[in-house]
Amino acid sequence: MNTYGLAFRVTVFGSSHGPGVGCVVDGCPAGTEITQDKIQRELDRRKPSSGIGTPRAEEDLVLLQSGVHENRTTGSPLQMFIENRDRDSSKYAAFKSTPRPGHADYPALIKYGPGHDIRGGGQFSGRMTAPLVAAGAVAKSMLAPMRIKFAAYSQAIGGVRDEEERVLLDVEDKVYDRPTRAATDKLDERMRAEILTAKEDDDSIGGVVRCLVEGLPVGLGEPFFDTLDGELAKLLFAIPAVKGMEFGSGFKAAGMRGSQNNDVYYFEEGKVRTSTNHAGGVLGGMSNGMPLDLKVAFKPTASIPKVQRTVDLGTGKEAMLKIEGRHDPCIVPRAVVVVEAVSALAIADLMMRGGYIARTC
């Protein structure tokens, strides 16, 4: 349902065209420093980049309405609310009978019946990732004193792939200055062009987000079922449009030999390290102390201006559909901060569950 986590919990609520969206974050130890500014800064990173994103005016101002007193958590849950401002619901009524291809409309209508609020995709809207980013900002603030850092970037957009093996230091923060969240200015330019071409074709494209996490304690993760990779995967698939996930060498590992893929151990200044990181930082469902390295595949935006075939559930006949409105031709740049956020949420819960962060004073 709409709550994730056992010891650090986030509950999301709201829908795209209601009064607003928001979340409740529970389990953050009392005394953690949290400021509305930090949360807002993360939310701002989710905004569409000028030129390549939707022209919808989403201000996304976050209201922190409980759980924090004088910039410190009190031990009671945090509630955050983001008002919906620029709503134009007029175009959605039709989709109740003619579901949009690639969207949740059809299964949602069957599941929730006529009560389903289809406006803007309702509870399935990409807008639901705004409260995730807000909650993720809280998780990051909680993890920061443990020196746990997150850095994600666009590794591929459409046909443009970044083949470089980058480390966290290379991408940290700087990517948010680039509209496409690419790792270099050159790639940014090429990815930008890729998006604009798709847009001109009345079409959309997908891509891959890579996320690196450093500073995790060795052993993080709760086998057998609540593994580090499994919990991350569960949360990452909750992001709309995600269709694939891998850790380390991922699908490539399937074609490798054991002698290649095994990461051998050595000592570096007294610390156990591996010479390669094909494992992507996870062994047996636990962190092995190497950087966490995950990749998430996003499908192209389902809303495209092109006319599409669909069915009319009312008449039982086939129908044609044209989606009006202002949509991102590629959601990958906006998804980068979302991937960081949900990674932080999964890790925050496992950190609390594993007792790595003190619950009580």
Add this chain to the structure above:
Amino acid sequence: MNTYGLAFRVTVFGSSHGPGVGCVVDGCPAGTEITQDKIQRELDRRKPSSGIGTPRAEEDLVLLQSGVHENRTTGSPLQMFIENRDRDSSKYAAFKSTPRPGHADYPALIKYGPGHDIRGGGQFSGRMTAPLVAAGAVAKSMLAPMRIKFAAYSQAIGGVRDEEERVLLDVEDKVYDRPTRAATDKLDERMRAEILTAKEDDDSIGGVVRCLVEGLPVGLGEPFFDTLDGELAKLLFAIPAVKGMEFGSGFKAAGMRGSQNNDVYYFEEGKVRTSTNHAGGVLGGMSNGMPLDLKVAFKPTASIPKVQRTVDLGTGKEAMLKIEGRHDPCIVPRAVVVVEAVSALAIADLMMRGGYIARTC
């Protein structure tokens, strides 16, 4: 931890070299037909195939010790126990100081300390998949009257890839007559050869398992967090050696245009269908009624006969390690039934949660 599920729950216990492994399955409605034979048949599909698997003699006889009376569930939890017979623990003591590359040894030692039972990998052993298969057999029995069917097969082993777009009917049952669980005899032969070559090289290989599920009700899955794809992903990453996952077009979707990747709707005998299945049966975290299509990447077996570099945690120096013992050069063939089983577990829980199966009489 070691329990999965909210409304249909499985708890696993045991370790590779203790008295046995087993599970408790809770939430199966009273009156469901369950026979020890059916469970045993599934477990037998997990046995190593002669020639290409480990020569360890694992009989894996399941004991159904509670929750079933006269072949019907009573409403109380089922407990199943599988005795460990062929245990040779002598070779594992060394790994407490020299962790095996690619295994859980190192993070487990840090997490659990000297108490960690490293024999056979302990609770991280591939042997823990035996109770998963037993629990999955219960889930399948519960889902069978709803006409929900599962069929997995080896889509790739090492360099041999099965590029055909197969449907459930093509592979159902028949794959278990082939040692490699390939979809055709020809592929079976080539995959077999691939495994034997790796074995001769004192090495190991990985592969990809594809699993198809038909018969899911439209709308199955609990957004926002407990999605159909997310729950499957979480459980699939709990299988040792899994490094990647995708649904439908998966990572390929990242490079496609929206107009290509969107599955358009049409009517087939009054039923809503899509002309392609790039979504892999999942939209917005819910089943859209098309076949569920997932792929799981397995890394090559970590235990290889080749000498490997590692560290000696006792002396703080680097060390060389040779893993003796009898290991599968490729675990993919044995993993096929495991992928089916955990898929059934995730779906059983969501079916119960969604109220698609009556809990009570």
Add this chain to the structure above:
Amino acid sequence: MNTYGLAFRVTVFGSSHGPGVGCVVDGCPAGTEITQDKIQRELDRRKPSSGIGTPRAEEDLVLLQSGVHENRTTGSPLQMFIENRDRDSSKYAAFKSTPRPGHADYPALIKYGPGHDIRGGGQFSGRMTAPLVAAGAVAKSMLAPMRIKFAAYSQAIGGVRDEEERVLLDVEDKVYDRPTRAATDKLDERMRAEILTAKEDDDSIGGVVRCLVEGLPVGLGEPFFDTLDGELAKLLFAIPAVKGMEFGSGFKAAGMRGSQNNDVYYFEEGKVRTSTNHAGGVLGGMSNGMPLDLKVAFKPTASIPKVQRTVDLGTGKEAMLKIEGRHDPCIVPRAVVVVEAVSALAIADLMMRGGYIARTC
């Protein structure tokens, strides 16, 4: 933590002297009729009765901010917010060093440290019962079409005890017209007098709330642990000031003979009934179809005007404490609707879990 329930979930947030209090309610099937009016009506029943309650002006206007569209649930979570208006936090600073007897101050300060928001009791305030009542109103609306009804009343206030064995019809609704929520006008007068006497003595009194629930399906409750009585008990003890609970003959049963206490079965118009209801409607953790009959003991209000001894945590010396402010001399009348509400929450979750209410269309 601050979330209750598996299939029907409520998450509370807020604190007494922050911007407001509220809750998120998840799991209510799409299409359930919910109006802000109904919720407000229940909240109004929690207001202090003129004369015997606190003179604080709490308007408690509920804002329903998500999950409902055109008076029907959409299937996404409901969020409700109640602004705090009449806050006077000036008097609370002292309690950080001199904890109030009978309040949560001392353990909360130890648990949450200086971050604990002590103003108004923070997250331990009786004010947190306002969102519970709002959530309970949703649960009641969901259960109403199943003809499940709740009726609670003040069975004892201080020394005045209502010894009559009343049934739901006797008390339904009417009690909310009486300031003390007594079952008759006569008792109301006596209980009122009891409260006023305590008030005049600068003191407070407690009491007992009895709650009757009719219409539960036989078999409701999930043994072994998630029993009907156990889930109710857990939730009822979450209400501030509750110190005891019993079902049916309760503590009296301890002194009875089996032949007296066993409720014998008979048929009434084809329905199985018991001639007595010592079980209070629960057998083996499940509803037996007879009215649920529970009693909850409330301690006297901890905040009294009398000077009290306490410790000064700063100086390590003993100290005297005088609590200013406007407090209810008896919270029992206001707790009546809270007991109904949390009973509805526990039952709503078990109804959803047991599949008695359809989750999906």
Add this chain to the structure above:
Amino acid sequence: MNTYGLAFRVTVFGSSHGPGVGCVVDGCPAGTEITQDKIQRELDRRKPSSGIGTPRAEEDLVLLQSGVHENRTTGSPLQMFIENRDRDSSKYAAFKSTPRPGHADYPALIKYGPGHDIRGGGQFSGRMTAPLVAAGAVAKSMLAPMRIKFAAYSQAIGGVRDEEERVLLDVEDKVYDRPTRAATDKLDERMRAEILTAKEDDDSIGGVVRCLVEGLPVGLGEPFFDTLDGELAKLLFAIPAVKGMEFGSGFKAAGMRGSQNNDVYYFEEGKVRTSTNHAGGVLGGMSNGMPLDLKVAFKPTASIPKVQRTVDLGTGKEAMLKIEGRHDPCIVPRAVVVVEAVSALAIADLMMRGGYIARTC
């Protein structure tokens, strides 16, 4: 369902007349000392006392089958199994149509249908408390190094009430030498007589168990819902035959004045204490550092030799029922160790959740 706990979890399985009963205990930190002997000693305390208990020969030998290696936990779950030996199922067939008054038969038959295993009460049997005691022994072993101690005793049996305010030191261990688990030899004799009189009358009696717990950290408990008292209450109501619960002054508090009931603070050797313990050690759902003091009311044994009225569900007519077999005329003496065990389970989970015990090395 059959699993309790978030961070320290117990799952029970089995039924009275199947192969056995047992449990899985998860979340115990690796390295905890656990011996089969200690667990067995606790189980022996649950045995019927000669003369006043059932003459059934229950040996209740526990088999510890996973999670412990060389008397230390490994970090993987513990599984314990207790074989059923002395089963005589012949007498239970009749109860499928003529449910026993005071037993779970009727709601269980409605809930689980003909699949319900009614033999010996199936999953509702008092025998299910054996695995609870085994799991409780693990919890106690885990809590012992924190100096957390449990001591329960029979405070009332039928009309014999122990009115003394006893402390833990008075009753610790010694009560298990007395057949009735009374606090003194004199009370033991009177309670014994009370039981024998009931037995001679072909009847049964109930009683009250009081449980004291010392050594809890101030602040233990997770408000708002997962409170110390609420979690204990939930688990205690899972014990068959429990009908009431109170903490500290409990129902008496309802009739007290605030000035009497408030426990005032003072310093004792630098430690904050209260001069009375009307709170029973709980304020705001958290431990306040004073001894936890809870009382549990047990109804008289439902199985009595007397002929009772009931209904015949097959014929739709009323019927007479005579329960043969060997039943305890009073289950209170055997319940004493069960109350200790489940208290330990609830506290163990809250201790792990609160981070008071290190999860990982």
